[in-house]
Amino acid sequence: MKLVKSLLLGSAAGIAAVAGAQAADLPSRKAAPVEYVRVCSAYGAGFFYIPGTDTCLRVGGRVRAEYTIGSRYGDTNDGYGSRSRGRLNVDARTATAYGTLRTFFRYELTVSSGFYNSTVGGNQGIVSPGAGRSNAAVAAGGLTSNSTASNLDLAFIQFGPITAGRAQSFFDFYANDWTFSTVRTADSRLNLLAYTATFGSGFSATISLEDRITGTGGRENGVVSPGGASTLLGTNFPDVVASLRVDQGWGSAQLSAALTQRSVNNVALGVRNEDEWGFAVQGGVKVNLPMLAAGDALFLQAAYADGALGYLGWGGAFGSGRILAQGAQLTVNDISVDVFGNTKTATGWSVVAALRHFWTPTLRSELVASYSELKLGYVPGQPGGPGRGCPSA
Template sequence: MKLVKSLLLGSAAGFAAVAGAQAADLPSRKAAPVEYVRVCSAYGAGFFYIPGTETCLRVGGRVRAEYTFGERWSERQDSYGTRALGRIFVDARTATAYGTLRTFIRHDINTRTGSYRYGALNNGVNPFSLNGRLNEGNGASLDKAFIQFGPITAGKAQSFFDFYANDLGFSSLRTSDRSTNLLAYTASFGGGFTATLSLEDGNTTGFSNVLSAAGAAGGRVYQGSVMPDIVASLRVDQGWGSAQLSGAVSDRGTNRVAVGRVVDSGDDFGFAIQGGVKFNLPMIAAGDQLWLQAAYADGAIGYLGWGGAAGVGRALGVVGDFTVNPITGVGTKSTTGFAIVAGFRHFWTPQIRSDLIASYSELTMGRVAGPVVGGVATTLKGLNPKELVLGANLVWSPVSGLDIGVEVLYSRVEFSRRIADAKSVALGGPARTIKSDDAFAGRLRIQRDF
């Protein structure tokens, strides 16, 4: 028995030795170390380190479903509209010896129908469209794409002229809210004070740099810019809130086309100034804010939020930075105007809030072409619109990042003289005139930000 045990143990030892020798001949493989994604807390919530780098990245976006209802002015219009918007953004930041290196990209894609496609300041106002009912539209836009390296900002970013850029509410007020190609330098002085000098391409803002079509004899054409807009701002951000003073100078060169000849007008320059303040009001409720802003423009009404069309409902007109003498076709007069904006956000509970928003604006234009009487051309004073926009909403946020809300909007415009009723013109009925009009609209929004 002892002999059998000895043989078995000896055999096992031999097999183990042979196996060990063969294993020693095989190549050795060590498992690669696992690199876990690390949270980056240097720039706020949502950032993480890209594995293998010192760059912090945040990826986020938005989905918005929106529905609007408003008064329609004829059977050729839609009384409602729908819109779906998808947004994605990427924010990458790296700490360097020269300051933070930041790259930001935000892209929007949307589809819209009905009164969302009529092209007014607030689509829910449902202005009369001479094109009748419009079909579904899809759009994609590069909203932001910029690089920040220390004090330098380059790319497409929010204009440094802007302060209140429709931060509250669902609807747009008459204010500057411009995303533009720019090159800017920002100096920081400590204590939350900064000053910025920015060269901005006005051709990327969606506002036209041309004369009022109603003010040009025989038409007009855009001459082309010789320089970008020059924007400067001084800003402070502290615990109590923020304040900003900004100004802009812009080139609005055009060719004035007179009867039988073309007159080169050269370069017509416009300017705008704006001041605004935002107060944080935690003494009322956490998150409460009050915005106040005023702006004035001369030959640069895009900085007031105007551009091209002006009107509500059946009262529609055309405005521009300059008007031309309608008799001679030479001599421009700049359009001047101002806009006042106010907004208040109040949290009734941590999950329920309301926004109250309002804007009032006036423009003063030069004289424009009138009817020919007895073979003699006449002139009319400009439209000189006065516009009021009021809005209020109630929003419920049952969970973080989700908003469910309704908003009511009122808009009114009044011109300095009577103009053709857009409804009677479009339907080919008896000619009627109108001097003012107003409209109500309602909006339902469901939005998720992540």
């Protein structure tokens, strides 16, 4: 019996050895290496490495729904408006031997109706009588007019001290940082080419060439004259903007200035003036108020412009109160030509204050106010003529 058991065990061992040898002869199949997404902490929260590269990427955005009600400005207008907006942000950064190479773009899609669709110069605070229900739309059973807009808000490259592309103007300081509605202030994204020098301790200085025609918010304004015969001539170079800025633990401060050409031609009056210039200066300070609550801060800003009212946030047309309700709009122009052929630049100033307070870490309030006053030159059809003041809050 013991002999039989020994033979059986020996046979089993022999079979196991043969099976092991055959398994070793089979081709092996190794698992493909897994590319895990790694967190990139070099540039702040939300960045991750694109697999297989040294580039850090952050993808973000927001969705916004907004509604407003007010007075109807005509029989074809509605007394309300709505707006929906989707925003996508993509931020990519790569460390190089010559500094960080950054590319950033922000794209927006917006659908607006009513008040939002009939604003003047895109300013939600100024609503013109606007385009209401058209006869064709009413006949077809359609609703009041609406609009769908796409907007490349930002698209720039930063490489060391160089910024190129569509970016926030380096003239701007409080650029509606805390509010959806447009406060009358310098706030423009435009095509530019800038160089920024840093000096340590949070100090920096920037010189920027900016194409105001491509800007949002306050833009280049035109020229007005009797009969509307005047035009602005082309410029030889973009606007020149310079700024000096400091960012430290207590907050931030900035002093900025801009220079622009304002050449005029009026064939009817025989006026051709290529020596007109416009300029603007602005100073602002942001003070952090952690003694009230974490994240609290106060903005104070003042600006003055001569022949460059776009740097105060004025662009296109404006109106207020009864004049606007009756369907009239007063055009704002940087320069005017009177009936005698004399040219005159428009001047103006503005002040802005903004306070943010956190009631809880997730609940906050912003209180924002602005005031601006203009002194225009020749204003066709308006009482007072040259030098008429035009306040706006």
